[in-house]
Amino acid sequence: MTALPAKTGGMTRTRPKGASFDPLFLLVCGTAATLLLSALAGIVGSLLIGGWPALSHFKLDFFTSSDWDPVQDIYGGAGPIVGTLITAVLSLALALPIAFGVAVFLVEFCPPVLRRPIGIAVELLAGVPSIVYGMWGLFIFAPLFRDLVEMPLISSAPAGSLQEKIFSGIPNGSGILAASIILSVMILPYIAATLRELFLTVPAKVRESAYGVGCTTMEVIWSVTLPYVRRSAIGAVMLGLGRALGETMAVTFIIGNSHAFPKGLFDGGSTIASTIANEFAEASSDMHTSALIALGFVLFVITFAVLAIARALLGAPKHG
């Protein structure tokens, strides 16, 4: 610092060596960022262009009709769109309480010796490839689910009851609910890990003061920790939702793959991702391909909206 002259006389300012590389560095980083953004824009653009024939031909019907008929070349995407939303929301509803429990246990109750093994186990769940969940779901989980859950629920339902309506479908272990359960296992580690990190950001002195005035652990969690991380926690949940929306192979194996609206929780359905995975390779006409790309565009918009909300909430001030 002493090298810098206090007065700006006729002296030249000495600049640190390598300062001339800064513009180059800026250029490299800027290019990287622009490349990524233009790739994103390119994907959106090509999805829109590819899907345009279907979107412009079927107009609103594409979103409201569940008539998906490759022979007549009529494509209504309501079945897969609704299926995507239902499975994503159901899986979130199933995963959230468990993820919350895991995170609270790790932060508040867990003996330090166990903290690492449990943390690693949760992260390992995130590393299992999607196709493995699918195979496991179809060959191991589905028969168990059929015998232990579906059959008892279907056979115990009184005729005409609400239970009969909700749990209608084919009792073979695959369907909307089975797919949602598999999905919930897949998104659980993401939510649990993010929640745990969030809980750890609560300053120790805040929590300890709460304990100091006589709060129980449950009261600390509900009245101190949760309000402290509320907004960010919603963001964490949205990240899980984003993953559930786009999950493909595991869902394809176990959702039952029918294009109509599901009539009950055990009925077969489809999601946008599973429909594309099933049909793209053998799409029989240009309109068929276009309809699948249009579905991809819809999924992109949904996922983008969810992630944008998540980012907005995660980025917001912590004391929400």
Add this chain to the structure above:
Amino acid sequence: MVLMTSFAFADAVLINGAGATFPYPIYSKWFDEYGKANPGTQFNYQSIGSGGGIKQILAKTVAFGATDKPMSDEDLVKNGLFQFPAVMGGILPVVNLPGVQPGTMKLDADVLSDIFLGKITKWSDPRIAALNPGLKIPNWPVTVVHRSDGSGTTYVWTSYLALKSAEWKSKVGANTDVKWPVGQGGKGNDGVAAVVKQTPGSIGYVEYVFAHANKLTHTQLKDHDGQFIQPDFETFQNAAARATFKAPGYSSSLLDQPGKAWPVTSPTYILVYKKQTNADGAAVLAFFDWAFKNGDAAARQLDYIPLPPSAEAAVRAGWAANISLNGKPVYISK
């Protein structure tokens, strides 16, 4: 000697092909055996589905495309492509009904199409009982299991139903993927086999090899002559023998043929350009020539049906007449 072999490997021609998944096991077996006999040529086949195979050959990224659904004569002419059958396979209905042994249940096309249309919903239906006097069938609800992915198997199956049932033809039609009136989808032959296995009261359709491998309960079908027959090598071959492969498309429906022929049998096809621009075409034809001559045992072993000799002769004549490189025929029949 060693030097020469390694030299040959270094110089090996790589031939790319892509398409149907159904014949993939037999093609790879043939590639393997052919490669041992002819180390100068190596094949790379991507089983991306019939639709993908057609797209790849049209984009000229592969030397040959493979498809289960034959290309129409107009499309062949428009694109300058030559099509020929390579091998055949049988598709059969499979059921999961406790107490019903493989091969004991009898079905005909009318009952099958009404089951797949969702009009027959119980296994106790009098029409099923009428076909199966004496067979004890549990009174389960019927669950139809179909392919969820677009597939040549679905094309052949729905073509059969459309051929035999006017209602199926008008309401659903025939394609690699259709709007199924009822049922659940399984991904691939494996997926259908798994869902059928796990669903009491279900009925699906799979390639013979998958029914065999998964020990599924297949049914008999009523053939063209009104007889109930078993799906086996003999009835597949009887169907194959009825094939008449003729120019320009060399496609032949083997569905519902007379003479104790399994009614749902189908060839799978290869597409090559008529005007070749390099030596790849000759290599492809040399390979299939070899496969017709030496590949029958391998085909049978994997539950495929080789082409009958008359069909092989017709295909060879077609090659000689149609496929050329710089105006000279690529294949000269011996």
